[in-house]
Amino acid sequence: MTTLKASQRGLAKVKQTRKEKGWAVYDFRWLEEASLVLGISWEEEGVLASGISESTWKRFLAGKHPINAEAFKAYCQVLGLNWNEIVEGRDRKDWGKAPDVSIFYGRTSELTTLEQWIVRDNCRLVEIFGMGGMGKTALAAKLAQRIQHEFEFIIWRSLLHAPPVEEILAELIQFLCERQETDLPNNLDSQILRLLKYLRSHRCLLILDNAEAILQNGDSLGNHFTSCTGVYQNGYEGYGQLFKCVGETLHKSCLMLTSGEKLQGLAELEGETLPVRSLHLKGLPEAEGRNLFSAKGSFTGSDKEWRAVISHYAGNPLALKLVASAVRNYFGGSISCFLEFLNRDSFIFDDIRALLEQQFRRLSHLEQEVMSWLAINQEPMSFEELQRDLNSHLSSGQLLQILAALQRRSMIEFNADRFTQKPVIREYIITQLRSKVCQEIKEVKIEDLNQYFNLESTHLKRFTHSDLVKT
Numbered sequence: 031m032t033t034l035k036a037s038q039r040g041l042a043k044v045k046q047t048r049k050e051k052g053w054a055v056y057d058f059r060w061l062e063e064a065s066l067v068l069g070i071s072w073e074e075e076g077v078l079a080s081g082i083s084e085s086t087w088k089r090f091l092a093g094k095h096p097i098n099a100e101a102f103k104a105y106c107q108v109l110g111l112n113w114n115e116i117v118e119g120r121d122r123k124d125w126g127k128a129p130d131v132s133i134f135y136g137r138t139s140e141l142t143t144l145e146q147w148i149v150r151d152n153c154r155l156v157e158i159f160g161m162g163g164m165g166k167t168a169l170a171a172k173l174a175q176r177i178q179h180e181f182e183f184i185i186w187r188s189l190l191h192a193p194p195v196e197e198i199l200a201e202l203i204q205f206l207c208e209r210q211e212t213d214l215p216n217n218l219d220s221q222i223l224r225l226l227k228y229l230r231s232h233r234c235l236l237i238l239d240n241a242e243a244i245l246q247n248g249d250s251l252g253n254h255f256t257s258c259t260g261v262y263q264n265g266y267e268g269y270g271q272l273f274k275c276v277g278e279t280l281h282k283s284c285l286m287l288t289s290g291e292k293l294q295g296l297a298e299l300e301g302e303t304l305p306v307r308s309l310h311l312k313g314l315p316e317a318e319g320r321n322l323f324s325a326k327g328s329f330t331g332s333d334k335e336w337r338a339v340i341s342h343y344a345g346n347p348l349a350l351k352l353v354a355s356a357v358r359n360y361f362g363g364s365i366s367c368f369l370e371f372l373n374r375d376s377f378i379f380d381d382i383r384a385l386l387e388q389q390f391r392r393l394s395h396l397e398q399e400v401m402s403w404l405a406i407n408q409e410p411m412s413f414e415e416l417q418r419d420l421n422s423h424l425s426s427g428q429l430l431q432i433l434a435a436l437q438r439r440s441m442i443e444f445n446a447d448r449f450t451q452k453p454v455i456r457e458y459i460i461t462q463l464r465s466k467v468c469q470e471i472k473e474v475k476i477e478d479l480n481q482y483f484n485l486e487s488t489h490l491k492r493f494t495h496s497d498l499v500k501t
């Protein structure tokens with residue numbers, strides 16, 4: 031005998047509809063009507079239909095134990111509910127490679143905002159974007175776990191290895207149709223339409239993690255002046271079409287994306303009162319940063335030192351985890367000793383370097399140049415200063431585009447009319463520049479040096495003179 035029980039979300043719905051109907055919980059009419067649904071008239075036959083009884087009705091309402099499927103469906107029908115939306119799915123959650131988030135600190139306001147967007151406002155597409163290691167994946171997993179009862183279907187997929195959009199669509203459709211469809215459409219438009227059909231008939235949460243993997247690197251457009259962020263790689267434009275359709279079309283589901291960069295084409299659909307929204311994820315505040323450290327062992331440091339180390343790494347959870355291990359292993363847990371070392375010799379862990387390198391590779395040539403200027407200059411720079419220092423081979427419009435792209439990539443910040451970088455990013459750039467300059471000096475003859483410096487600006491001279499002393 032097949033048995034079914036209501037999901038938590040289903041139970042809430044049952045309760046609400048029951049109240050709306052106005053019959054008392056144990057009104058006999060519930061059983062009478064359910065029997066009628068199953069083809070037995072209580073009045074004529076004097077017995078209730080098989081499976082319909084006060085005890086199954088009680089168990090149906092309590093939702094702790096499953097009941098006979100026929101009775102379950104009949105009770106739903108009497109309530110005017112679609113049993114598919116009430117039943118607890120047996121395998122309607124596919125968490126794919128979602129990470130374990132049992133250890134998770136803070137992010138209360140981000141979780142509340144996202145929950146409001148998805149549950150209260152029924153947003154159809156929500157994007158979480160920000161620098162690598164900021165905790166986008168962890169946040170998405172925590173949120174999905176928290177709001178899972180709101181959904182009939184949940185599926186998590188990673189785009190890390192850039193699967194073709196048709197492959198992902200086929201997986202999503204197969205999952206949502208519970209593998210009932212045998213003739214899946216083979217062109218993109220029809221596949222998207224088929225997916226939308228399910229997004230309309232069920233409340234589903236789809237999560238696509240690491241969307242940056244399907245985006246182009248900065249220079250791939252071949253046009254140095256057009257900074258491209260959030261542009262799909264060749265052959266992956268179908269994702270753009272999918273996201274746009276999910277955002278624009280009326281349905282009752284939600285697609286949540288995580289990405290290092292904001293995706294192109296979604297901005298025009300986005301808005302505070304529109305069903306498409308994005309959240310720029312920034313670093314963890316000090317208290318949560320300290321929690322991340324504590325999970326690795328015990329540390330000593332004054333409040334000021336803690337603040338210094340956490341803000342140095344921009345509250346990036348991944349960077350902080352790596353730093354915590356190093357401080358524990360090489361500095362006896364003393365934040366103070368670590369900071370002293372950091373001040374003496376700017377120093378980047380291999381893992382953090384790899385993380386930054388990965389993000390740098392995505393930048394266009396010009397974006398890298400602007401990043402270098404900002405790093406060399408040390409102080410926050412205004413738009414005019416940047417333009418002057420870049421020897422103005424860029425028009426204002428072009429520079430503005432580049433700065434906007436860098437902001438979308440979370441590489442720079444804009445405060446009080448000035449552009450700045452996080453210390454760890456600056457340090458990385460300076461280290462790279464320093465080794466590049468040293469390498470080039472080794473390679474050029476002394477008489478070429480003058481020419482070399484003439485080609486570069488006064489800033490580079492300043493940088494080479496002051497910073498090279500360290501090498």
Ligand SMILES: Nc1ncnc2c1ncn2[C@@H]1O[C@H](COP(=O)(O)OP(=O)(O)O)[C@@H](O)[C@H]1O
Nearest residue numbers: 133134135161162163164165166167168347348
């Ligand atoms: N709020 C948090 N609490 C505890 N650990 C976190 C938190 N956010 C991120 N982390 C950890 O930091 C690392 C990087 O997070 P991740 O979500 O993978 O970043 P992203 O997806 O932005 O690259 C992971 O090991 C993750 O578990």
Ligand SMILES: [Mg+2]
Nearest residue numbers: 166167240288
């Ligand atoms: Mg991630």
